[in-house]
Amino acid sequence: MQIQKLLRTAALAPVLLAAGVTAAQAQDVEAGAERAVEEIVVTAQKREQSLQDVPIVVTSVSGELMRDAGVRDIRELTVLTPGLTVTSTSNETIVTARVRGVGTVGDNPGLESSVGVVIDGVYRPRNGVSFGDLGEVTRIEVLKGPQGTLFGKNTSAGVINIITAGPTRELTAESEATVGNFGQFGFTNAISGPLTDTLAGRIFVGGRHRDGYQDIETGPGPRGNTHDNNQNFYTGRAQLLWEPVDTLSLRLIADYTKRDEDCCVGTQLFVGQAANSRANFIEQVRPGSLDTTSTPFDRQGYANRSTAQRVEDKGVSAEANWDITPDMTLTSVTAIRNWRAETGQDSDFTAADLVYRPADGSNFVEFGQVSQEVRLAGQAVDNRLNWLVGGFYAKEDLDSRAILRYGTDYYAYFAGRVLGGAPALIGLVPGTIFQNGNGSDDRYSQEGETFALFTNNSFAITDALEATVGLRWTRDEKTLVTDYSSTGTSCDQGEAAFATLVRVAGAATAQTIVGGLCLNAQNNDFDDLGVTTQERTEEEWSGTAKLSYRFSPDLMAYGSYSRGYKAGGFNLDREQAIVIAGGLPNFTADPDTSFKGEFVDSFELGAKTSWFGNSLLLNAALFHQTFKDFQLNTFVGTAFVVETIPEVISRGVDLDFIYVPQIDGLTFQGGVTYAETEISPFVAGELINPSRFNSLRRLPGAQLSFAPRWSASLAGTYERDVLDGMKFKSNVSAKYTSRYNTGSDLHPSKEQDAMVLVNARVALSTADEAWTVELWSNNLFDKDYVQVGFNGPYQVDENNDSVSVYDAFLGAPRTVGATLRFRY
Numbered sequence: 001m002q003i004q005k006l007l008r009t010a011a012l013a014p015v016l017l018a019a020g021v022t023a024a025q026a027q028d029v030e031a032g033a034e035r036a037v038e039e040i041v042v043t044a045q046k047r048e049q050s051l052q053d054v055p056i057v058v059t060s061v062s063g064e065l066m067r068d069a070g071v072r073d074i075r076e077l078t079v080l081t082p083g084l085t086v087t088s089t090s091n092e093t094i095v096t097a098r099v100r101g102v103g104t105v106g107d108n109p110g111l112e113s114s115v116g117v118v119i120d121g122v123y124r125p126r127n128g129v130s131f132g133d134l135g136e137v138t139r140i141e142v143l144k145g146p147q148g149t150l151f152g153k154n155t156s157a158g159v160i161n162i163i164t165a166g167p168t169r170e171l172t173a174e175s176e177a178t179v180g181n182f183g184q185f186g187f188t189n190a191i192s193g194p195l196t197d198t199l200a201g202r203i204f205v206g207g208r209h210r211d212g213y214q215d216i217e218t219g220p221g222p223r224g225n226t227h228d229n230n231q232n233f234y235t236g237r238a239q240l241l242w243e244p245v246d247t248l249s250l251r252l253i254a255d256y257t258k259r260d261e262d263c264c265v266g267t268q269l270f271v272g273q274a275a276n277s278r279a280n281f282i283e284q285v286r287p288g289s290l291d292t293t294s295t296p297f298d299r300q301g302y303a304n305r306s307t308a309q310r311v312e313d314k315g316v317s318a319e320a321n322w323d324i325t326p327d328m329t330l331t332s333v334t335a336i337r338n339w340r341a342e343t344g345q346d347s348d349f350t351a352a353d354l355v356y357r358p359a360d361g362s363n364f365v366e367f368g369q370v371s372q373e374v375r376l377a378g379q380a381v382d383n384r385l386n387w388l389v390g391g392f393y394a395k396e397d398l399d400s401r402a403i404l405r406y407g408t409d410y411y412a413y414f415a416g417r418v419l420g421g422a423p424a425l426i427g428l429v430p431g432t433i434f435q436n437g438n439g440s441d442d443r444y445s446q447e448g449e450t451f452a453l454f455t456n457n458s459f460a461i462t463d464a465l466e467a468t469v470g471l472r473w474t475r476d477e478k479t480l481v482t483d484y485s486s487t488g489t490s491c492d493q494g495e496a497a498f499a500t501l502v503r504v505a506g507a508a509t510a511q512t513i514v515g516g517l518c519l520n521a522q523n524n525d526f527d528d529l530g531v532t533t534q535e536r537t538e539e540e541w542s543g544t545a546k547l548s549y550r551f552s553p554d555l556m557a558y559g560s561y562s563r564g565y566k567a568g569g570f571n572l573d574r575e576q577a578i579v580i581a582g583g584l585p586n587f588t589a590d591p592d593t594s595f596k597g598e599f600v601d602s603f604e605l606g607a608k609t610s611w612f613g614n615s616l617l618l619n620a621a622l623f624h625q626t627f628k629d630f631q632l633n634t635f636v637g638t639a640f641v642v643e644t645i646p647e648v649i650s651r652g653v654d655l656d657f658i659y660v661p662q663i664d665g666l667t668f669q670g671g672v673t674y675a676e677t678e679i680s681p682f683v684a685g686e687l688i689n690p691s692r693f694n695s696l697r698r699l700p701g702a703q704l705s706f707a708p709r710w711s712a713s714l715a716g717t718y719e720r721d722v723l724d725g726m727k728f729k730s731n732v733s734a735k736y737t738s739r740y741n742t743g744s745d746l747h748p749s750k751e752q753d754a755m756v757l758v759n760a761r762v763a764l765s766t767a768d769e770a771w772t773v774e775l776w777s778n779n780l781f782d783k784d785y786v787q788v789g790f791n792g793p794y795q796v797d798e799n800n801d802s803v804s805v806y807d808a809f810l811g812a813p814r815t816v817g818a819t820l821r822f823r824y
Contacts, residue, residue, distance in 0.1 A: 035660045036614040042141050043161070045456060045468075046150050046388060047377060052608040055468065055548040055558035057144040057621045057654045059084075063137040063165065065669060068717050068731040070759050070776055072133050074117065074160055079735040079759055081142050082713045083654060083673030084160075085706050086127075087742075087787045089809050091309045092263050093341040093365075095128040099144050099158035100625070100650050101677030101707025105633040105744055108640045109365050109400055110446070110480075110572035114598070114631075116147070116155035119162045120253060122317050122335040123152025125367050125396055132257050132313065133235050135204045136165035136190055144654060145623060146564020146600045148542030149456050149470035152371070152392060156564040156600045156627065166251060167200035167241040168192045173824040180817020183211035184231075200241045207234035213813055214299045216265060219289060219351025221304025221407070225262055228301055229812075233259035233311075247323040252316070259311040265301035266349040266807035268294045269789055270749035274802040278795040281417035285409050286352035296808050297784040303346035305407070306359035310342045328378035333371075340366040348793050349807050353407030354414075355439070355793065368397040384460040391453050398446040400572055404521050405439040406488055414516070414794060415490075422513045425504065426497035428490060433522075438488025440521040444572045446480045456544075464550045471543040476567040476597075480534045484526035484574065484589070491518035491525065491587055498584055511585060518587035520574035520639045525589040532591045540565045540597065554610040561603055566631065568597040571642040578691060595642050595688060599628045606654075617658045625650040630679075634744040636695045636798070637791035643687055643696065647680035648704060670714035677707035695798060698746040705746060708754075710738040721767065729763040742808070743789040749806045750789025757783055757811075765821075774819040782814035 040051040044058050051060055059081050061071075071077055075086040075095060085098045089107055096106040097115040104114045106128050117124045119134075141161040143151075151159045171193030178186040188206035195201050212227030235257040242250045271279045271294040282289050290302050315337030322330045344359020357363045375390035411434040415423040423433065456470035494517030501510035520526075542565045548558035571593040579586045606621030629644040652675035659668040681700040684693035703709075715733040722728045736756045743750030758780040765772035792805035 034613065035662055035664070037617050037658050037660055040617075040658070042139075043163070044141060044143055045458070046375060047386065052556060052610065052617065052619075054608075055546045055556075055560055055606065057604065057606065057619075057623070057656075059142040059144070059656050059671065061140045061142070063139055065715060065717070066137055066140070068729070068761060069715055069733040070761060070778055074127070074134075074162075076778075077140060077142075077160070079733045079757060080669070080713055080715055082656070082671040082711045083144060083675065084142055085708075085711075085737070087706070088128075088264070089788045089790070090264055090266075090345060091307070091341070091343045092259070092261065093128040093309065093311055093343070097127045097160060098706050099142070100623070100652065100654075100673065100675045101704050101740075102157040102625070102627065102648070102650055103706065104566075104631055107635065108572055108633045108642065109367075109398060110570050110593075111631055111633055111642065112153065112566055112569065114155060114157040114566060116151055116153065116159045117162070118151055118159060120164055120317060121319055121333040121373070122315070122337070123371060123394065124337075125369055128341075132233070132259075133206055133208065134162060134164065135188070135206065135235065135237055136202075138163045138165050145602050145604065145625065146542075146562045148562055148564040149454050149472045149544055152373070153394065153450055153452075153567070154472070154474060154542055154565045156566040156598050164237070165192075165202065167202040167239050169194055169200055174821065175824075176819060176821045178208075178817055178819040180210075180815055182213050182815065183209070184815065184817055185209045195240075198242060198244050202239045203237070205234070205236040208232075212262060214265060214301050214810075216301045216303050217288065217351050219286060219302070219304035219353070221346075221351070221353050223304050223306050223346070225306070227262075228265045228303070228307055229263050230261055232261050233257060249321050251319045253318075254316045255314065257311070257313040259309065261309050262307045263309060264809055265303045265307060265346065266790065266809055267291065267296035267299070267301055268349075268792070268805060269296050269786065269808040270294050270801070270804075270806040272800075272802040272804045277803040278418065278792065278797075278805050281413055282350055282352050282354075282795075284417065285413045286350075289352040290350040290805070296786070296810060299810065299813070301349070302351040303349060304351050304353050305346035305356040306344040307346060308344045308359040310361070311340070313337075313339045325378075327380065328376065331373075331375040331377070333373045335369070335371045337369045338367070340364060347404060348795070352413065353409040355410060356405055356407055357403055358405065363401060363403045365400045366398070370395045381459075386458045387455070388457065389455045392450070393452075394448075394450045396446075396448040396450075398444070398448070400444040402442045402444070402572070403439070405437055406434045408436045410434050410436075418794075419513050419516045422501065422505065423490065423494075423517065426493065426500055428493055428517075433488055433490040433493070435488045439486070440526075440574070441485040441487075442526075442574065443483045444480065446478060446570065446572075448476070448478045450477075450567070451475045466548045468544070468546040468548070470545075471541070474538075474540050474542065474565065474567075476538045476540075478536050478567075478569055480570045480593075482532045482534075484529060486521065486524040486527050489522050489524040491523040494518055495584070495586060514585055515587075518576075520576055523574075523576060523587055523589060525576070525587065526574055529589055529591050534570055534592065534594060536568060536570075536594055538567055538597055554614075556608045557606070558608075559603075559605050561601070564600040564602065566598040568595050568631075570594050571640065573640040573642075575639075575689075577689070593642075595631060596629045596644050598631045598644070601626050615660050615662065618655070619657070620653065620655045622653055623651060632696075632744060634695065635790050636745070637793055637796040641692055641695060643689070643692055645679055645699065646682045646686045648677065649680060650675055650677040650707075652676055665719040667717045668714065670712065673711040674709060675707065675711070676709060677704045678702065679704055695745060702746055703741070705741045705744045708737040708740040710736070712736045722764075725767050727765050727767055727769070729765070731761045732758065733760075734758045741789075742786050745791075747789070747791075747806060749801075750786070750808070752786045755783055755785050756781075757785075769821075769823050771823075772821040774821070775817075776819065777814060777816045779812060779814045783811075785811040787811050
């Protein structure tokens with residue numbers, strides 16, 4: 001009943017707002033007050049336009065609103081953006097953004113993002129690479145739907161376009177210090193101003209520290225840290241803006257971020273209670289190793305190995321703009337970036353010593369990227385034609401070393417209990433397989449090159465009617481070199497003993513035992529492949545066609561079609577196939593880990609409207625998107641499986657508004673998204689590997705994971721003068737999402753109920769904001785929620801929940817604190 005009330009309230013929001021505006025205006029007409037929304041400029045079509053003139057669904061969030069709402073990174077941006085969901089999983093670098101329920105799970109670096117992130121014109125290769133403190137931001141534009149023409153590499157679901165604050169011609173300086181619970185401390189310092197008559201600069205530096213908010217039971221292992229999910233990083237950004245003449249500008253940016261943190265330990269979300277459950281087996285091996293009561297929001301984690309993560313992100317970029325003529329501008333954006341994450345992990349999320357990834361820097365992912373974009377844009381035909389042509393090139397070097405090692409308890413747990421002691425019956429006794437410190441050690445080196453030519457042109461057919469056509473040709477090349485290494489393996493021995501196991505235990509049980517001995521990391525057939533090389537090349541067309549009509553200064557309507565494309569690639573994890581020959585199973589290493597490109601056809605009907613003297617901007621759009629070969633990344637408990645789902649359909653309504661009632665100092669911004677994002681029915685034969693269907697059997701005809709039907713956000717800011725020369729300011733920002741499943745296999749235990757998250761701030765400052773003191777809280781009502789649910793590693797029988805363990809990474813608890821800010 002409560003959910004229904006919330007949904008009705010969200011649906012009635014525009015009506016209630018209109019009523020409120022009418023009432024407020026009636027009061028202020030008598031008082032003679034007039035307030036209106038200032039023009040909002042966006043660059044969704046790579047040129048500055050009013051938000052109300054752009055035939056695209058865009059949520060624009062100003063830097064001021066981000067500060068008022070306490071938003072510092074793209075994950076926190078969700079509270080201000082309906083239809084946007086951002087999650088992180090096994091460490092803070094694995095971040096996934098989704099728009100209208102569509103995104104790509106970020107745990108596998110071989111998959112590109114469905115939602116692209118662009119910072120100051122530079123495309124970031126994965127969402128996790130762009131995670132971090134954004135510093136001083138002018139605005140963020142969230143473009144919903146496929147962006148198949150203009151933004152770096154193609155993105156099939158949307159783009160988060162971040163524009164940071166640039167150098168200024170006036171000298172400004174600001175300092176900030178923050179303290180909070182969980183030992184939080186942070187600082188930032190920034191200065192901007194002229195260096196010469198033609199040169200200006202800006203420097204921003206900051207650092208943040210927080211103790212972990214999750215308690216950890218460490219067990220007997222080498223881990224000494226009894227807390228997790230801490231924060232410890234510093235960041236800096238330096239800029240120069242050179243304007244030697246009025247027609248030429250050059251902006252240089254260099255940034256660097258260093259993180260040294262511990263994250264993240266999953267908690268037990270669901271624990272099967274059968275006598276032979278995986279949880280009971282673990283408890284037999286190492287008592288007190290996990291939460292058998294499955295009470296995840298006690299925030300008690302279990303890990304005997306380190307979760308240390310060390311991340312280094314650095315880059316330089318140069319953007320040049322040259323006005324060749326008053327009607328023609330040449331733009332060049334050049335960037336060189338490098339990102340490296342070294343991560344340790346207790347991979348079983350228990351205090352038993354089962355499997356782990358070392359935290360000594362040997363387990364890592366690294367991206368190196370060089371990109372170049374050139375655009376020539378201008379106006380013609382008496383300024384009725386806005387044209388743009390350009391080219392984009394990116395070279396991406398991806399290096400990864402994925403190490404998974406057995407701990408001291410793995411044999412006793414897996415061979416001795418999960419496999420019922422059968423390995424010992426065929427001579428696989430302790431010391432012969434699964435030795436402590438052995439396991440898999442795989443190296444991946446992928447080189448990718450993307451080259452694209454594009455054009456986007458808008459022509460005013462009449463003063464009211466405008467047509468836009470965009471087209472992009474993309475060539476994507478990838479080469480992957482893989483070197484597999486395995487020690488302590490058991491597969492060859494299990495296959496050789498199959499007949500013996502059949503005589504002892506029967507064919508079905510023998511098949512199960514050999515399957516357990518031949519899990520991906522335990523199969524040395526991968527070593528026999530040697531160093532493998534895979535290559536793939538794709539050439540594809542994408543683009544858009546839009547028609548807009550301005551009925552009046554306060555109403556513009558449009559219809560659009562967009563074709564989006566996301567390149568295929570390679571699964572950076574082991575894949576194997578099962579071949580039955582003569583009644584004997586053969587678990588063979590599959591050298592082909594490729595998957596196809598993802599395509600989307602999107603249709604929209606929208607309207608951009610202004611009401612009541614421009615005091616209310618109300619924009620709405622109907623959308624229908626059909627994704628073909630949707631790239632799905634799923635963790636099945638022992639490996640990451642990448643599949644292409646034949647079809648996903650997303651349809652619904654987007655609504656955004658900005659409202660300044662005739663009450664001085666009061667502003668509202670928010671919106672509602674209703675999206676039915678569903679997987680069309682499919683059968684096993686339509687998958688890359690039909691044998692995976694059992695793991696994905698809940699998907700056909702179901703709602704996609706992380707795809708709430710309803711999503712609504714509302715931010716209210718109030719500012720007024722108080723006392724003598726003082727100013728009071730407050731902000732409350734809330735995000736509502738209806739129920740959705742947080743697991744890509746849609747297991748019922750991974751569902752997240754409908755919820756509302758609220759952030760709040762109050763501030764007191766001098767009139768000129770020379771100093772400001774803020775009291776704030778994120779997740780004000782301490783809402784417990786699941787970010788991502790997943791199969792407990794080596795703890796799941798997909799066909800028997802009573803013996804399985806499912807885990808979760810949780811959202812952050814309530815944080816509170818104070819911030820002191822100075823402007824000089």
